[in-house]
Amino acid sequence: MVPASTLHAPRRAAPRRVTAEPPFVRWLLIGVALLFLGLFLVVPLAAVFVEAFAKGVGYYFHTFNDANTLSAIKLTFITAAIAVPLNCVFGVAAAWAIAKFDFRGKTVLITLIDLPFSVSPVVSGMIYVLLFGAQGLLGPWLLEHNIKIIFAVPGIVLATMFVTFPFVARELIPLMQAQGRTEEEAARVLGASGWQTFWRVTLPNIKWGLLYGVILCNARAMGEFGAVSVVSGHIRGQTNTIPLHVEILYNEYNFVGAFAVASLLTFLAVVTLALKTWAERKNAALRGTGN
Amino acid sequence: MAKKTTSVLPGFRLTLGYTVLYLSLIVLIPLACAFWKTSELTWGQFWHAVAAPRVLASYRLSFGASFLAALTNLFFGLLVAWVLVRYQFWGKRFVDALVDLPFALPTAVAGIALTAVYAPHGWIGQWLEPLGIQVAFTRLGVFVALTFIGLPFIVRTVQPVLEDFDLEIEESAASLGANRWQTFWRVTLPMLRPALLTGFTLAFARALGEYGSVVFISGNMPMKTEITPLLIITKLEEFDYPGATAIAVVMLVASFVLLLAINFLQWWSHRHHRPV
Numbered sequence: 001m002v003p004a005s006t007l008h009a010p011r012r013a014a015p016r017r018v019t020a021e022p023p024f025v026r027w028l029l030i031g032v033a034l035l036f037l038g039l040f041l042v043v044p045l046a047a048v049f050v051e052a053f054a055k056g057v058g059y060y061f062h063t064f065n066d067a068n069t070l071s072a073i074k075l076t077f078i079t080a081a082i083a084v085p086l087n088c089v090f091g092v093a094a095a096w097a098i099a100k101f102d103f104r105g106k107t108v109l110i111t112l113i114d115l116p117f118s119v120s121p122v123v124s125g126m127i128y129v130l131l132f133g134a135q136g137l138l139g140p141w142l143l144e145h146n147i148k149i150i151f152a153v154p155g156i157v158l159a160t161m162f163v164t165f166p167f168v169a170r171e172l173i174p175l176m177q178a179q180g181r182t183e184e185e186a187a188r189v190l191g192a193s194g195w196q197t198f199w200r201v202t203l204p205n206i207k208w209g210l211l212y213g214v215i216l217c218n219a220r221a222m223g224e225f226g227a228v229s230v231v232s233g234h235i236r237g238q239t240n241t242i243p244l245h246v247e248i249l250y251n252e253y254n255f256v257g258a259f260a261v262a263s264l265l266t267f268l269a270v271v272t273l274a275l276k277t278w279a280e281r282k283n284a285a286l287r288g289t290g291n
Numbered sequence: 292m293a294k295k296t297t298s299v300l301p302g303f304r305l306t307l308g309y310t311v312l313y314l315s316l317i318v319l320i321p322l323a324c325a326f327w328k329t330s331e332l333t334w335g336q337f338w339h340a341v342a343a344p345r346v347l348a349s350y351r352l353s354f355g356a357s358f359l360a361a362l363t364n365l366f367f368g369l370l371v372a373w374v375l376v377r378y379q380f381w382g383k384r385f386v387d388a389l390v391d392l393p394f395a396l397p398t399a400v401a402g403i404a405l406t407a408v409y410a411p412h413g414w415i416g417q418w419l420e421p422l423g424i425q426v427a428f429t430r431l432g433v434f435v436a437l438t439f440i441g442l443p444f445i446v447r448t449v450q451p452v453l454e455d456f457d458l459e460i461e462e463s464a465a466s467l468g469a470n471r472w473q474t475f476w477r478v479t480l481p482m483l484r485p486a487l488l489t490g491f492t493l494a495f496a497r498a499l500g501e502y503g504s505v506v507f508i509s510g511n512m513p514m515k516t517e518i519t520p521l522l523i524i525t526k527l528e529e530f531d532y533p534g535a536t537a538i539a540v541v542m543l544v545a546s547f548v549l550l551l552a553i554n555f556l557q558w559w560s561h562r563h564h565r566p567v
Contacts, residue, residue, distance in 0.1 A: 018465035019458050019474075026378055033374040034386070036367045040439055041392050043414060044404035051407055090313045097306040101298060109310070111554060115318055118546040118553075120500025121398075122520040123539045126527060127321040130328050135532050137324060161317055184300050194301035216394070223397025225503035226520065230527060243399040243503070250403050250507065259407075262400040269395035276395075277388045 048266045051259035063260040071237045072245035073264070075153065079241060080221040083160040087217055091168025092210070096202075099176030100184065110173065116165040125159045125230025132158075151233030156241065159227040164217045171213030172206055175283075179205055208283035212276060219272040223265055325543060328536045340537035345513050346522060350541075352430060353519040357498035360437035361445075361491050368445025368490060369483070375446070376453040390446050393439055398503025405436055406508045428510030433518060436504040441494030448490035452483060452560075485560030489553060496549040500542065 021029070053060055063069060094113060098106060116124065130136050132149040142149060149155045183205070187197040203210075225243040232239040240248065242265055249258035329337065340346070374380075375387055393401065409416045409426035416426060426432050456479070464474040502520040509516040519542060526535035 019461045021471055029370060030374050030378055030380050033367070033371045037371065037386060037389065039415065040435075040442060041389055044401065044408050044439070045392065045396075047408050047414065048400060048404045051404075090310065093306040093313075094310040096302060097310050100300050101303045101307070103303075103307070109314075111550070112314060112319070113310075115322070115550070118496050118500075118550045119322070120502065120520050120523075120539075120542055120546070122502050122523050123325070123500070123542055126523060126535060126539055127325050129527065130324045130532065130536060131321050133532075135530070137327070158317070162321070165317060181298075181300060185298075188299045188301075197300070198302075219395050219397075223395075223400070225397060225399040226501075229502075230524060243397050246399050246403065255407075258403060262403060265397045265400050269392065269397070269400075272395040273388050273391055276391065277384075 045266065045270075048259055048263055051255060052263040054259075055256050059256060060260050060263075063257045068237045068240065069245060069261060072240045072242050072261075075156070075239070076222050076241045078153070079157050079160050080218055082157050083164055083221045084214060084218050086161060087164055088168050088210070088214055090165075091172050091213060094169045095172035095176045095206075096198075098173050099179075100181050113169050113173075114166050116162050121163055121224065121226025122230060124162045125227035128155055128158050128162070128231055150231055151235065151239060153239065155231035156228050156239060159231045160221050160224055163224050163227050164221045167217035167220065168210065168213035171209050171216070175206055175209040176202075205286070208279050208286055212279040212283065215272055215275050215279065219269060222268060322543070325536055325539055328533065329540045332533050332537060336533065337537050340534045341541050345517070346519075346538060348514045349517050349519040349522045352433060352516065353499055356430065356433045356437050356518075357441075357495050357501075360434055360441050360498050361495040363434075363438050364441045364445045364494050365487060365491050368442065368494075369449055369487065372446045372449040372453055376450060391443050393442050398440070398501065399507070401439055402436065402504040402507035405439060405504065406432075409435060409508065427508050428516065430509075430516055432508035432510070433505055433516060436508050437498040437501060440501050440504055441498050444494040444497065445487065445490035448493065449483060449486045452486040456482065485556060489556040489560060492549055492553050492556060496546055496553070499545060499549075 020026070094109075097103075098110065129150055131138055132142060132155065133139055134143065134150075136150075149158070183201050184197050187201045188194075192200065222241075223243055224241075225247070228241055229244060229247070232241070232244055234240060234244060234248065236248070242261060246258050246262045246265070249255075249261060332340070371390065375383065375390075406413075406427050408414050409419075409432060411417065411420050411425065411427070413427070419426060424431070426435055460478060460482075461474050464478045465471075469477065500520060502518075502524070505518050506521055509518065509521075511517055511521055519538060523535045523538050523542070526532075526538065
């Protein structure tokens with residue numbers, strides 16, 4: 001069904017006349033598409049940096065010379081440093097079980113893994129409040145043992161883990177399913193142990209897909225707003241992440257400060273897009289030359 | 292119980308066990324908690340919480356604006372995917388990468404940036420104001436934010452289908468006498484329909500739950516520009532947990548229905564897309 005090698009297939013020639021539109025239609029369509037993307041994507045992106053530097057470069061850097069801003073940056077990094085590796089390990093484990101073995105209920109399992117994507121961020125935060133909050137299921141027990149989860153760092157980490165839950169798994173599952181299990185089986189037959197098979201055979205095959213998932217997972221972990229907003233309690237210098245700090249500055253009418261802090265996240269988003277494009281190309285190259 | 296065929300590969304019990312455990316702890320048990328909390332309410336209380344006039348107004352706005360935003364993206368998303376797949380132009384790779392910006396940009400940043408741009412003195416707002424169009428702090432603002440958020444979904448579901456599209460089908464249509472528009476409308480578009488529907492549903496589902504980008508631009512006036520997720524937060528801040536949970540359950544049921552629809556659409560498009 002699938003051609004053995006697409007490399008030797010004749011390259012499709014430039015679209016012939018009958019399947020191409022007249023030049024003015026073509027340029028009109030390109031123009032409208034670019035205008036739409038410009039208005040909706042480029043203008044807001046540019047606005048962040050213009051607003052951030054509205055009072056000059058000195059004021060921009062002055063914004064970061066603030067204990068609350070620095071603590072927000074620190075908390076965001078801590079949160080991502082816990083949530084991303086945990087979801088990464090989960091993603092690899094789930095993809096291994098799903099792609100390398102056959103069992104009943106696989107489709108249901110895949111759907112359940114995707115579930116956090118279809119839950120509103122606000123609801124994602126709320127369910128942890130219901131579980132660990134003062135009025136929650138485990139609230140009285142936690143209070144008794146003096147453990148604080150909601151309006152504290154553990155709640156923020158949990159909510160972040162929930163919203164970034166599927167990223168790595170949903171990237172790896174189709175990739176590993178497409179790669180099949182023959183290479184791993186060959187390694188085993190030739191005497192490799194389970195770990196050796198994973199490290200030397202599976203991991204090199206999935207590394208770009210894994211990186212892709214981790215990049216997206218990290219971007220969401222650092223930028224999550226709705227879910228974290230519900231569980232954080234907005235205590236300055238303690239439970240504010242960068243996006244929450246942006247909100248506080250904005251609501252205080254410190255627009256330049258808000259956009260300056262937001263420019264950090266925007267920079268992160270741009271780096272994410274660049275890395276993502278790079279990983280995508282590497283992955284395509286790996287798939288193209290493999291097999 | 293899980294049944295496995297004999298395999299030389301190790302780690303099935305370990306990885307599946309860990310997957311199910313982690314999934315239950317992080318996702319399933321907390322989600323079940325929302326339904327458990329709602330079951331404490333009587334039907335009357337539940338109905339009172341989910342069908343109050345202010346709540347109904349927020350559903351109308353959330354569902355209506357999400358639907359219109361997804362519809363707008365259906366048109367422009369198809370256009371962008373078409374332009375990216377079929378035409379060559381300078382900076383195409385950059386544009387292709389840029390399409391994912393709404394995925395990568397934190398929603399709070401998107402919210403304040405869109406508000407700044409569409410405020411009465413903003414870059415775009417100042418041109419719209421003399422025309423009597425106010426975007427920021429109106430329902431139109433909610434629509435703009437949700438359009439921004441949903442944009443990549445349709446492009447990214449349609450693009451691969453369009454890339455795999457066999458041009459010979461269009462050629463046959465042309466050789467049978469169809470003009471370019473007829474070919475597009477009667478041949479190409481019907482084959483893109485499953486992908487378009489999937490993208491539309493994904494964009495709609497995402498917009499329905501969206502919070503961060505909307506709260507800044509909407510102005511958050513009860514009965515007017517208050518979206519349902521914001522109403523949940525307001526109830527939580529008032530410590531009305533049962534009320535918040537009841538509304539959340541309505542939203543959860545809506546997202547589960549949409550998730551089922553997406554799964555069905557993907558199965559359908561898979562079936563239609565298989566080479567003959």
